[in-house]
Amino acid sequence: MPPSIKARYPLTWRVMDALEWLADRLWPRSMSRHTGWLLIAPSLIIVGSLVVGMIEIADTSLRTLDTATFRMSESYSLANYQKLATSDVYLTVAWRSLLGAVLTTALTLILAFPYAYIMVRTRSAAARKALLICLFLPFFIGQVVRAYGWLIILGNDGIINQATGLIGLDPHRFLFNFPAVVFGLVQYMLPFAVLMLAPALTAIPEEVETAAKSLGASWPRTMRHVVLPMARPGLIGAGLVVLTLSLTDFAMPAMLGGGSQDFIANAIYDQFFRTSDAGLGAALTLLLVMGGTFLVGVVLSVFGAGTLAAGRRA
Amino acid sequence: MTHTIGRMSRRHLLAGSSAALIMAGAGSRAKASEPEKPAEIIVRAWGGSWVDSLKAGVSDPFTKLTGIGVRHDLTEDNEIRPKVWAAVDQGRVPPIHINWDTTTNATKSALRGITVDLSDLPNLKNAMETAKPVGLDGFPIVNTYGYVYVLAYRPEAFPNGAPKSWKELLDPRLKGRVAFYNDGIGMHFPAQVAGGGKLEDIPSNMAPAWEFIKQLKTQSPLLGEDPDFTTWFQKGEIDAACTISTNAREAKKNGINVAWTVPEEGCKYDTDGFWIPKGLPANEEYWAKQYINLALSVESQQIWLDGLGLPGVIPGVKPPAGLMGDPSYPTTPEDFKHLIRIPGKVQVENESEWFATFKSIMQG
Numbered sequence A: 001m002p003p004s005i006k007a008r009y010p011l012t013w014r015v016m017d018a019l020e021w022l023a024d025r026l027w028p029r030s031m032s033r034h035t036g037w038l039l040i041a042p043s044l045i046i047v048g049s050l051v052v053g054m055i056e057i058a059d060t061s062l063r064t065l066d067t068a069t070f071r072m073s074e075s076y077s078l079a080n081y082q083k084l085a086t087s088d089v090y091l092t093v094a095w096r097s098l099l100g101a102v103l104t105t106a107l108t109l110i111l112a113f114p115y116a117y118i119m120v121r122t123r124s125a126a127a128r129k130a131l132l133i134c135l136f137l138p139f140f141i142g143q144v145v146r147a148y149g150w151l152i153i154l155g156n157d158g159i160i161n162q163a164t165g166l167i168g169l170d171p172h173r174f175l176f177n178f179p180a181v182v183f184g185l186v187q188y189m190l191p192f193a194v195l196m197l198a199p200a201l202t203a204i205p206e207e208v209e210t211a212a213k214s215l216g217a218s219w220p221r222t223m224r225h226v227v228l229p230m231a232r233p234g235l236i237g238a239g240l241v242v243l244t245l246s247l248t249d250f251a252m253p254a255m256l257g258g259g260s261q262d263f264i265a266n267a268i269y270d271q272f273f274r275t276s277d278a279g280l281g282a283a284l285t286l287l288l289v290m291g292g293t294f295l296v297g298v299v300l301s302v303f304g305a306g307t308l309a310a311g312r313r314a
Numbered sequence B: 001m002t003h004t005i006g007r008m009s010r011r012h013l014l015a016g017s018s019a020a021l022i023m024a025g026a027g028s029r030a031k032a033s034e035p036e037k038p039a040e041i042i043v044r045a046w047g048g049s050w051v052d053s054l055k056a057g058v059s060d061p062f063t064k065l066t067g068i069g070v071r072h073d074l075t076e077d078n079e080i081r082p083k084v085w086a087a088v089d090q091g092r093v094p095p096i097h098i099n100w101d102t103t104t105n106a107t108k109s110a111l112r113g114i115t116v117d118l119s120d121l122p123n124l125k126n127a128m129e130t131a132k133p134v135g136l137d138g139f140p141i142v143n144t145y146g147y148v149y150v151l152a153y154r155p156e157a158f159p160n161g162a163p164k165s166w167k168e169l170l171d172p173r174l175k176g177r178v179a180f181y182n183d184g185i186g187m188h189f190p191a192q193v194a195g196g197g198k199l200e201d202i203p204s205n206m207a208p209a210w211e212f213i214k215q216l217k218t219q220s221p222l223l224g225e226d227p228d229f230t231t232w233f234q235k236g237e238i239d240a241a242c243t244i245s246t247n248a249r250e251a252k253k254n255g256i257n258v259a260w261t262v263p264e265e266g267c268k269y270d271t272d273g274f275w276i277p278k279g280l281p282a283n284e285e286y287w288a289k290q291y292i293n294l295a296l297s298v299e300s301q302q303i304w305l306d307g308l309g310l311p312g313v314i315p316g317v318k319p320p321a322g323l324m325g326d327p328s329y330p331t332t333p334e335d336f337k338h339l340i341r342i343p344g345k346v347q348v349e350n351e352s353e354w355f356a357t358f359k360s361i362m363q364g
Helices: A011-026 A029-061 A079-086 A088-121 A125-139 A143-154 A159-166 A178-202 A206-214 A219-230 A232-247 A251-256 A264-274 A278-303 B002-007 B010-016 B027-033 B049-066 B077-089 B103-112 B122-126 B166-170 B188-194 B207-217 B226-234 B245-253 B282-295 B298-308 B344-362
Strands: B040-044 B069-073 B098-102 B142-153 B178-181 B222-224 B240-244 B259-261 B267-275
Touching: A029 A278, A079 A278, A088 A125, A088 A178, A088 A232, A088 A264, A088 A278, A088 B344, A125 A178, A143 A159, A143 A178, A143 A251, A178 A232, A178 A251, A206 A219, A219 A232, A232 A278, A251 A264, A264 A278, A264 B077, A264 B344, B040 B282, B049 B069, B049 B245, B049 B282, B049 B298, B077 B098, B077 B103, B098 B103, B098 B282, B103 B267, B103 B344, B122 B282, B142 B245, B142 B298, B166 B188, B166 B207, B178 B226, B188 B207, B188 B267, B207 B344, B222 B226, B226 B240, B226 B245, B240 B245, B245 B259, B282 B298
Parallel strands: B040 B069, B040 B098, B178 B222, B178 B240
Antiparallel strands: B098 B267, B142 B240, B142 B259, B142 B267
16 A cells, blocks of 8 residues: 555645645736736835825925914915925024934944954954943843933933042033934944944955955055955945934934934924924925935945945946 | 822812712712713823822822723823824824813814813812913813923022022023023013013014023023923033923922022913813713813812912912912912913914024024
8 A cells, every 4th residue: 555645745845735735826827927026015015105104294294284273274385395495493403413414324334343343253252242242232222211321321410420520520511412412323323333234244254354464465454455345335234224313313312412402303293293283394204204315325326335236236 | 199188088079079070969860860981081191290199189089989090191292182183083082081281282272173162160160260271262171270480490509599580591600501491482481571572572573582592592501391300400400490390399309409489570371271182972071071170179179289389270279388479389469460471372373483483593
């Protein structure tokens, strides 16, 4: 008697057969030329939802608030955009957001690169673990809690001022200014940047550096001409993540800025929630999205490499 | 505060809540006509000592009287508003039964037409004029107490005594040591006077206010929200602030030497209140109204506002210890002479522009 199917085939094969049968029912072979669309369907749904949301925001941005009824106008106008274009405060806030985001990106990458490099190249397992722990511990602590931590450390009666007080120095105001906001953002963004840089550096064979050295290149020249160019996709990816997150940040300017260092996100919050002017808030939101997208486009087209090359060969 | 509840007898509560409430007319017939009781009602509130006081003075007694639980939703007042507006506009049941709100913010909801009329609350008959929102028809909101945006200060920083004028904040030694609300609320009107303008010119000409605020900007002030002021006083970050007296009092309760005053230019007087969003099931709206009615009883106001250190809107509420005659606790017409009260409607219609102007000065 021939062995039963159960005995002839292992369980995993039978499960795979069943799944294949199910897939064939759900997506018949005749549809196979459309399989590519099926695979990108989730991303299309996500992007589609965002587009629908943006259309809604664009619609709201063209309506003005009637303060007699606190309802948005039925008719469309460009009044909100005119207000933004003619108001110094929004220009100041936009410029501050951009400057803060660029400074944060530059400083974060400067700090993240050596951190990631040492983490990847160190021969000591203990050192690598210590660096990973130092990286991940703050990563799991929320932004607001971290900002509060800095309030405690850098405040007028915080740890730093207490320490400097021991040598007779007067308390110094470290908080509630633009540098404090950038400092908080850099500290918050550092783990993101290191995590994005580490795989890029791991992908660079150590032998390439050895080869450069064997040809007479000093360590700084090896870094400049070999490692940094090869790490460019990682640097660009990390830079873009840090840039966009910083540009849209809310908590750090609100908590470490002392109320006078608003970023665009803070201005958007004020319009939606404080003054109930959803039209002006929507106009600001749209400009932030367009500004951020433009920046990302510029960075990709100028510096993009590998998968991040915007239509160019790396 | 809890010990005060203990002193409040059920009999007093019943009488105080004028049990038109629920128990008016007493007897089984009245009870039989009561709408069905929900398991709980949701009251949006501010956290910390604010919600503790409300719980002790109103929520706990309400639960004791009716058996209906009270859940306090501590969502920020500015953030609950769009949610309630959206729910009412879309015909959904609002996420809260009662919004404890600033009168200015509540006025926006009233102008939008989404608040339930509260004119039929029995305890309103006993209420003072301050319970009525200025510039609105009827009672789409009920003001429950008033407060003053005082000049709070650390006495060590003012060795010559309490500052007599807001202009004293321009003293160079106070650079970086003064604080205001981040939207300038509380400061716009005194600044109008301190800048040499007239209150009658609000809102048509506020140039003097903006000029004075520009001078204040040179002092690099900190800008924040209610909890920030208490924290900043406690952490030694500031010497003076324009804030609600409750925040200064909270810092004082925590052992910080903070005092407050009403300078010669005056201080802004404002109110907070309760409102009920439209769209609740009829029985839940009824019990929400009873909650507000209870909040307007002498007994509830006494406990609730003892905790906040603020003057109520029902005659007979005694000032808490230490606040008798305090400028932040106005009770007589003489007290109100130094306070600035601008109708809520004028405020909401112009606040967006005022906030933007204040921000453009402070963010510059």
